[in-house]
Amino acid sequence: MFKYAIFDLDDTLLDFYRGEVEGVRRLMKEQGVQDIEHGLQVYLSINKHVWEQIEQGHPSQKLLDTRFSIAFSKLEITVDGKELEAQYRNILNHNFYTIDGSEQLLQDLKSAGLKLFVGTNGVKRTQLDRLDGSHLGQYFDDCFISDDIGFTKPDKRFFSPIFKRYKDITYQNTIMIGDSLKSDILGANEVGLQNIWFNPHQIVNNMDFKPTYEVQTYQQVENILI
Numbered sequence: 001m002f003k004y005a006i007f008d009l010d011d012t013l014l015d016f017y018r019g020e021v022e023g024v025r026r027l028m029k030e031q032g033v034q035d036i037e038h039g040l041q042v043y044l045s046i047n048k049h050v051w052e053q054i055e056q057g058h059p060s061q062k063l064l065d066t067r068f069s070i071a072f073s074k075l076e077i078t079v080d081g082k083e084l085e086a087q088y089r090n091i092l093n094h095n096f097y098t099i100d101g102s103e104q105l106l107q108d109l110k111s112a113g114l115k116l117f118v119g120t121n122g123v124k125r126t127q128l129d130r131l132d133g134s135h136l137g138q139y140f141d142d143c144f145i146s147d148d149i150g151f152t153k154p155d156k157r158f159f160s161p162i163f164k165r166y167k168d169i170t171y172q173n174t175i176m177i178g179d180s181l182k183s184d185i186l187g188a189n190e191v192g193l194q195n196i197w198f199n200p201h202q203i204v205n206n207m208d209f210k211p212t213y214e215v216q217t218y219q220q221v222e223n224i225l226i
Contacts, residue, residue: 002225004169005109006119006144006162006188008153008178012198013102014130019095023088027068031077031084043071055121055152055183093126096133105218106139112226117162118143119176121152121183153180154187163191175212177221185211196221 010016024043025036033039050067054060068088069081109116118140120127124147131137144162151157163169176195178184188195189209197211198221205214215221 001173002114002175003173004115004117004166004175005225006117006174006176006193007140008176008180008184008198009118009120009127009130010122011099011179012177012184013099013106013136014095014134015097015099016095018097019092023091023095026091027084027088031072031079033072033075033077039071039075042074043067046071046074051121052182055154057152057155060147060152089123089126093129094133095130098134098136101218103136103139105222106136108222109225110139114225115141117141118145119153119158119162119178120144121146121158124148153178153183154190156187156190158187159191159193169193175225181205181207181209181211185209188212196224 007013021040024040028036028039028043047067050063053063065082065085067081068084069079072079072084106116116139118127118131122145124145127145127147128137128143131140131143137143142165144158146152146158149158149161171192171194174193176184176188176193177198178188178195179198181197185195185197186207186209194212196213196215197205199214200216202216205211213224215224
């Protein structure tokens, strides 16, 4: 029987991708990009590389402040990357989209007596605002965010504050749930936690490690946890 469940947020409970796409399209339009969809794909490719570097331990804010200047330079447009990052951050702070069924899942788990933690990479203010605006924050007993901790998943040190605060955490009573193999699942594996890879799009796992469980639906998550 599980006592603690640590949840990633973006694309696990909150529909980050939807808000991300809307925000980037808006900035592209404001900057006069003609082919918005091409511009979006350029940005997404660069952003993926930026987050890979962040997850490897490189300073996050410095990298985030350059992603738009790099993306727009490839579109032959010069912008102030730091200023656009600030505008984009404001848009993200108001991205309250949730994945269908996420609130019901959290309600069911709380009713079953589990203690729920947020364990997410990202900017603290953004994640807290989104938890509040989406009304999902009410279900969590504690919140751990990389921006606050100083380390990002999959770094083992991301989990240190959780273990320090909850000394009875064990492999048997705690599980990590997330959509990212490279951060959520690898991080959990590295610190000896059971984990659930939330994979609704049925992405093929080409990594040299495996999750404890792989699921496509929230019902499957609930079946494992309760």
